[in-house]
Amino acid sequence: MNSAPPDNLSPHATGPRLLARLAAPLRHAGWTENEPWDENDEDDEPGTGPLYREYSRSNFHLSVSWDPAHAQLTVDDPTEHWDWYDSLPPLCPLDQPLTVDLSSHPTQAAKAEATRRAFAEAGLLDATRIHVPEQARPLRHDLVLLLWADTIHDAIDRHRRDGDGSEAIAALGEEFSWRMGAGLRTHPLIVPDPVPSSAARGIAEWCWRRESDVEEWHFKIGDITMARANIAATRAVMPHVHTDGVDWPAVRLALTAPARRLAEGQALADIFEEGWTLILASIHRQIDLWQRADETLGPEAVLRMLTLHGSRTESIGEWWGSGWYETATRRAIARAASSGSLPAAVTAAFPDTEHLADTAAGHPDLLDDDTFAWITEAVFKEGSLRRQAGLPVPPATTLPDWAAHDLLDNLRADLDHNETPADNARLGRL
Secondary structure (H helix, E strand, O other), rough: OOOOOOOOHHHHHHOOHHHHHHHHHHOOOEEOOOOOEEEEOOOOOOOOEEEEEEEEEEEEEEEEEEEEOEEEEEEOOOOOOOOOOOOOOEEOOOOOOOOEEEOOOOOHHHHHHHHHHHHHOOOOOOOOOOOOOOHHHHHHHHHHHHHHHHHHHHHHHHHOOOOHHHHHHOOOOOOHHHHHHHOOOOEEEEEOOOOOOHHHHHHHHHHHHHHHHHHHHHOOOEEEEEEHHHEEEEEEEEEEEEEEEEOHHHHHHHHOOOOEEEEOEEEEHHHHHHHHHHHHHHHHHHHHHHHHHHHOOOOOHHHHHHHHHHOOHHHHHHHOOHHHHHHHHHHHHHHHHHOOOOOOOHHHHOOHHHHHHHHHHHHHOOHHHHHHHHHEEEEEEEEHHHHHHHOOOOEEOOOHHHHHHHHHHHHHHHOOOOOOOHHHOOOOOO
């Protein structure tokens, strides 16, 4: 990655323009850039002094500082002394500042890729997860309701303007309500952020893997081929999910093309044979459901719901396409290479370990069956090692003590006025 000659660019290109390029993965993951301001000294040449940006997503906030002179990017918490206007206080998704030293990466492309990987490892490219410490566990139920109220319910209200959001959700069916509620019952808590990649996984899981008829025909293929099909479905959907909503007609075409194939060229019609027509019909039904949800609840609410669903379980949240999957894959390969435990067949096919990591993280469905199976097991073990160490999988931010204390005080005040978060969130059916 670092073999290219160094860039010879203007200060502006290595300052504001480069910072915009480094931060692009945040914008693609639903983070909104706030009004920029810089810390350039008057004597600095334009583009050479430190630059500062702030990003927000679902009442979580980041500061991103770029020091061109030292090629160092720092992501930190900007919320100290901020006022509290919403149900939840302004928070940062990082427990500690993230510093990325890019001085050893000679080109802008290399700097951008190293930054993207660091963001993925920190969990910034997936939905935010909140670890509620033991002493704050009584808050968990209320936190769930407040998160729903401040994100999904608020988006539905802005779309409908009639106050009938809960009724509109109920009209989509008990199964729909139950599955949305399941996303709220996870731990760590999942913030219903507008994250296109997570929402794409939610679409693939719901419309292809879980609610279609594909499981009834699973007997025709092995688990590895099904994993390839899951990745193919996710990859087909991703270009059609954006920060402002889902292009459902394009998703329908992508998932129901009769000649759809796996990455290695095998046609799904040949794999599932007589079951393929039935599977396609069932996919159409699920997309019909979500299109109706999009029309009645609004594109933002649906994007947040699908993000919640696409982050909900280990199997979905750790699917290909998530920041955690890439991070775990690279860690697992590095660990095996360091210990000398990479299978001989893998090292024969990939003498360059970095090439193996890039392929496994980006295109695991192009690997042979044995290597793909080994990668899948290695990623699972990586998660197990993290859990054994008492760390959340995927990464999660811990609810600060001060936030828990202030929330408890506010909730007690609500109860004194005979009002509960559940009343405000109107989540009775979920």
